[in-house]
Amino acid sequence: MSANDRPVGQPNSKTHDSAFLKACRREAVPHTPVWFMRQAGRSLPEYLKVREGIPMLESCMRPDLVTEITLQPVRRHKVDAAIYFSDIVVPLKAIGIDLDIKPGVGPVVADPIRTRADLARLRDLTPEDVHYVTEAIGMLTAELGATPLIGFAGAPFTLASYLVEGGPSRNHENTKAMMYGDPELWADLLDRLAEITAAFLKVQIEAGASAVQLFDSWVGALAPADYRRSILPASAKVFDAVASYNVPRIHFGVGTGELLGLMGEAGADVVGVDWRVPLDEAARRVGPGKALQGNLDPAVLFAPTAAVEAKTREVLDAAAGLEGHVFNLGHGVLPSMDPDALTRLVAYVHEQTAR
Numbered sequence: 001m002s003a004n005d006r007p008v009g010q011p012n013s014k015t016h017d018s019a020f021l022k023a024c025r026r027e028a029v030p031h032t033p034v035w036f037m038r039q040a041g042r043s044l045p046e047y048l049k050v051r052e053g054i055p056m057l058e059s060c061m062r063p064d065l066v067t068e069i070t071l072q073p074v075r076r077h078k079v080d081a082a083i084y085f086s087d088i089v090v091p092l093k094a095i096g097i098d099l100d101i102k103p104g105v106g107p108v109v110a111d112p113i114r115t116r117a118d119l120a121r122l123r124d125l126t127p128e129d130v131h132y133v134t135e136a137i138g139m140l141t142a143e144l145g146a147t148p149l150i151g152f153a154g155a156p157f158t159l160a161s162y163l164v165e166g167g168p169s170r171n172h173e174n175t176k177a178m179m180y181g182d183p184e185l186w187a188d189l190l191d192r193l194a195e196i197t198a199a200f201l202k203v204q205i206e207a208g209a210s211a212v213q214l215f216d217s218w219v220g221a222l223a224p225a226d227y228r229r230s231i232l233p234a235s236a237k238v239f240d241a242v243a244s245y246n247v248p249r250i251h252f253g254v255g256t257g258e259l260l261g262l263m264g265e266a267g268a269d270v271v272g273v274d275w276r277v278p279l280d281e282a283a284r285r286v287g288p289g290k291a292l293q294g295n296l297d298p299a300v301l302f303a304p305t306a307a308v309e310a311k312t313r314e315v316l317d318a319a320a321g322l323e324g325h326v327f328n329l330g331h332g333v334l335p336s337m338d339p340d341a342l343t344r345l346v347a348y349v350h351e352q353t354a355r
């Protein structure tokens with residue numbers, strides 16, 4: 001049976017008993033599973049080599065490259081899960097939004113979305129628009145065997161921020177102006193993005209992804225009341241749309257200490273935590289029935305090994321009473337990180353938590 005014939009609700013049986021999926025389901029694990037956000041990418045010399053002369057978005061549309069780049073950190077670091085190599089703006093590009101990823105800058109949108117008329121440019125996403133994703137995931141799951149593949153997408157707020165600002169933004173001023181000034185247009189924009197995001201996650205799950213992560217990287221810019229009113233309904237729509245597949249749904253953002261409970265409420269099975277809130281305190285904020293993911297400060301990796309181990313021990317101690325724990329950094333791997341420090345970190349977590 002090919003990945004595409006797999007019935008809805010029946011997860012990839014090869015990965016079902018992996019430590020990563022067990023931790024997501026809050027079951028007993030042989031060791032705490034580890035993966036890193038942005039584990040594929042510029043920290044790895046082998047990545048820089050295969051990407052040479054190929055623009056970021058083009059590389060995301062080439063199944064051979066996506067497969068190789070996704071596998072690189074699994075081979076090197078022995079992490080417990082792979083994350084599909086792509087970017088949060090790929091589905092927007094796929095429906096015809098004129099955008100590019102500028103090196104050292106991030107996603108840049110040629111003609112920002114600011115009015116009701118602009119919404120018409122956000123058409124539905126079909127599997128055919130992202131056929132290269134289905135192809136790449138088919139190749140990847142064959143190579144990965146028992147190692148789960150995490151699919152991902154950007155959450156409605158973070159995607160809206162790029163679309164409305166036209167690029168990366170510190171203060172999200174145009175985005176917040178729309179959210180506060182024209183709540184109806186804002187709700188319709190987020191609803192549109194929720195539909196596109198849900199369709200994109202479905203493609204990845206149906207192709208064989210064993211879990212999905214919804215990145216709301218910049219939502220920490222909002223207060224809880226605004227999150228509940230203006231963001232939660234759209235994020236919940238995404239999670240609801242993929243609930244019947246029974247694959248774990250992870251939700252992550254940066255600076256979201258005050259939002260952790262609401263992000264769980266939106267429908268996540270696993271809540272990602274940055275390094276600002278210890279995991280035992282995060283568990284109190286999220287409440288029972290959910291696993292947590294995190295949360296070593298990525299910058300700790302620049303310190304000597306003994307300091308990395310001491311800070312890692314603190315994370316593991318804070319996680320000791322959790323129902324389920326997936327070890328990760330509190331945000332992505334930085335391009336200047338020493339990959340050997342990451343490899344050592346994986347081994348250290350595995351050794352410290354072996355049961």
Ligand SMILES: Cc1c2[nH]c(c1CCC(=O)O)Cc1[nH]c(c(CCC(=O)O)c1C)Cc1[nH]c(c(CCC(=O)O)c1C)Cc1[nH]c(c(C)c1CCC(=O)O)C2
Binds near residue numbers: 041042087106
């Ligand atoms: C906010 C966001 C984006 N993209 C993404 C997010 C959410 C995750 C987060 O919060 O970090 C998601 C993303 N982008 C990329 C991945 C790869 C998968 C993995 O985690 O290994 C993932 C999960 C590849 C990438 N996405 C990008 C790169 C760098 C481009 C390159 O290698 O040429 C990679 C490897 C580009 C990108 N795309 C984006 C940014 C901020 C940048 C970096 C700009 C820069 O510093 O050059 C938007």
